[in-house]
Amino acid sequence: MNKKIFIASDHAGYKMKTKLNDHFTCFIDLGTNSIDSVDYPDFAHKLTNEVLNNDESLGILICGTGVGMSIAANRSKGIRAGLVNSVEVARLIRQHNDANVLVIPGRFMDSEEAINCVKAFIETQFESGRHKQRVEKI
Numbered sequence: 001m002n003k004k005i006f007i008a009s010d011h012a013g014y015k016m017k018t019k020l021n022d023h024f025t026c027f028i029d030l031g032t033n034s035i036d037s038v039d040y041p042d043f044a045h046k047l048t049n050e051v052l053n054n055d056e057s058l059g060i061l062i063c064g065t066g067v068g069m070s071i072a073a074n075r076s077k078g079i080r081a082g083l084v085n086s087v088e089v090a091r092l093i094r095q096h097n098d099a100n101v102l103v104i105p106g107r108f109m110d111s112e113e114a115i116n117c118v119k120a121f122i123e124t125q126f127e128s129g130r131h132k133q134r135v136e137k138i
Helices: 011-023 040-053 067-073 087-095 111-123 130-136
Strands: 005-009 027-029 058-063 081-083 101-105
Touching (some): 005 040, 040 058, 058 111
Parallel strands (some): 005 027, 058 101
16 A cells, blocks of 8 residues: 555544554554553644645544544644544545545444444545535635
8 A cells, every 4th residue: 555544542542543553554653552541632633744744645543432533633724534433434534525534433333343444444535526626615
């Protein structure tokens, strides 16, 4: 795989991040590295800076609900982070929204579903067309 894929989590997403790193060996892990309490915005900002500074890269963020990481990530201009609850949503945020960051709710998704969401996110391309003008309005 050519494009860089960054991954980060807070303490609530650490176990899921570990499972994803075990399955996908291509990720660049930006932390956290334990279940010790940390502030999720620190890791969201670290990841979004890397995605913005590396053309065509993607990011994966994980926290307990996914909401905190989504809010923090979407504060950065040029980031389109989508919180997913299924493989179909993971596919659609790439196809229709040109999402460059996938957000996973670590406490509310099993690892098999998370793996499938990541795979769909990475393998799906933006459809452009009618969606392009909508994304440009963001």
